[in-house]
Amino acid sequence: MLLARLLNPVVTTGAFDIIDADGRAHHVGKGTPTLALRLHDKAVQRDLVINPRLRFGEAYMDGRLSIDGGTMYDFLDVLCSGPENVQGVLGTIQEALGPMLRLAQQHNPLKRSRKNVAHHYDLSREFFALFLDRDMQYSCAYFPTPETSLDDAQEAKKRHIASKLLLRPGMRVLDIGCGWGGMALYLARTTGADVTGITLSTEQLAVARERAARSGLSDRVRFELRDYRLMEGTFDRIVSVGMFEHVGKPHYDAFFAKVRALLADDGVALLHAIGRSDGPGATNPWMRKYIFPGGYSPALSEVIPAVEKAGLWNTDMEILRLHYAETLRHWRERFLAHWDEAKAMYDERFCRMWELYLAGSEIAFRYQGHMVFQVQLARSAKAVPMTRDYMINAERALLHPTPVAVPQPVDNEPRRHAS
Incomplete structure (x- = not known):
């Protein structure tokens, strides 16, 4: 599975499985996984490779992927806590242009x-x-x-x-x-x-x-x-x-x-x-x-x-x-x-x-x-x-504050505030 191969080198502080739409498990990281990223349709596998930083969130919102054995935070903690830059590995051409597009x-x-x-x-x-x-x-x-x-x-x-x-x-x-x-x-x-x-x-x-x-x-x-x-x-x-x-x-x-x-x-x-x-x-x-x-x-x-x-x-x-x-x-x-x-x-x-x-x-x-x-x-x-x-x-x-004495206006004119 391409997504697992891309992620495997950068997940160095834990492990998880990716369960594809056919039910096959693909191991990512080192050690025995306690979490699994479950993909519920084949299209989401493609989306996560083409534009992961946008499509991952959309797929989670839409219920097209889910986390088994823990919460979303638990999964992101394993994915991102290592020294390698996961975002760099999963970048896209559009994201690489981000600094140039940000003025707009x-x-x-x-x-x-x-x-x-x-x-x-x-x-x-x-x-x-x-x-x-x-x-x-x-x-x-x-x-x-x-x-x-x-x-x-x-x-x-x-x-x-x-x-x-x-x-x-x-x-x-x-x-x-x-x-x-x-x-x-x-x-x-x-x-x-x-x-x-x-x-x-x-x-x-x-x-x-x-x-x-x-x-x-x-x-x-x-x-x-x-x-x-x-x-x-x-x-x-x-x-x-x-x-x-x-x-x-x-x-x-x-x-x-x-x-x-x-x-x-x-x-x-x-x-x-x-x-x-x-x-x-x-x-x-x-x-x-x-x-x-x-x-x-x-x-x-x-x-x-x-x-x-x-x-x-x-x-x-x-x-x-x-x-x-x-x-x-x-x-x-x-x-x-x-x-x-x-x-x-x-x-x-x-x-x-x-x-x-x-x-x-x-x-x-x-x-x-x-x-x-x-x-x-x-x-x-x-x-x-x-x-x-x-x-x-x-x-x-x-x-340990003490009561504050607030100065009052010295005349009968209403106070004027900057606006």
Whole structure:
């Protein structure tokens, strides 16, 4: 079997069988297999050789292949945990052209950006609540210890980011890609900041506004349905968590130019985003088609030139390596535990799609060079202290916060917010 012969040299840390449509077993790897990839029709054998990175996911969604003896994650773990590049072995001509095609794939004008965001983020809040933490944080958590719970790790992530922003009561903050509002509400509640959050998801906007009203923070936190390119005004701080992956390489110069234009002269920005450690690449075609159309996780060599071109200081950088792998493990386990509820909301094919998305993403962070970077930016070299001690001190203080005194307007004029 051609597929087995192609895979056999790169599967070095385990073994599995491929059961073809005629019921014949083909051994892949070394040792005694505990898993089997079962192909349910002859056409899928051809599809997996011609265009595996797209057709594998489609076949799993459609029930044309299945995993015996374990889960999808178990199979991907055996397939991808070795030192060899499985993707390189199973590449196609179309995928080899990926870096050249990505300018078109990542072209995200305003109308297309809204459509791409709606594809993923306008799924119901009840669905995301099945597997996210209590604060609905849909980005990489921060695990101080391997035993840290998902809820505590997401709270630690917000503290970690806030510690890099040097916030004071009354500061004007812009949250680009605010999700369901958790970060904006946290910053206002713990630091007394005045926060504007923007999103392109109507579902997220509705949830964020409801949460602000329930928390009594509507006077200091507002949420808008707006693209970052349409923002005006000046902000003391800018934060963006898990949004940059949707900007697209052709728009990096414009993104950082806009950050600079919106940032006060002594302002500070913090960008938290997924990246890749092995240089520029292309988005997996199945992920691009079904999960994140227009999305791309960049190499830092693609990001930093745009930062420099915008005239911004890169005042600090941190690489979070396995934190997202652990986050995705929690999400995957929670999702599988609530499979029936998700199926009732959507259908079986949708559930298989999300299982593969969560499992494949976890594998990418464990074995395939994906990571998260946090870049602190400023217009002035004097905007932040010369040493990083202030981050540690701020993070410790936020762990045991005291009530924040919020400055009030000194006259009877309504407060004016940048918009």
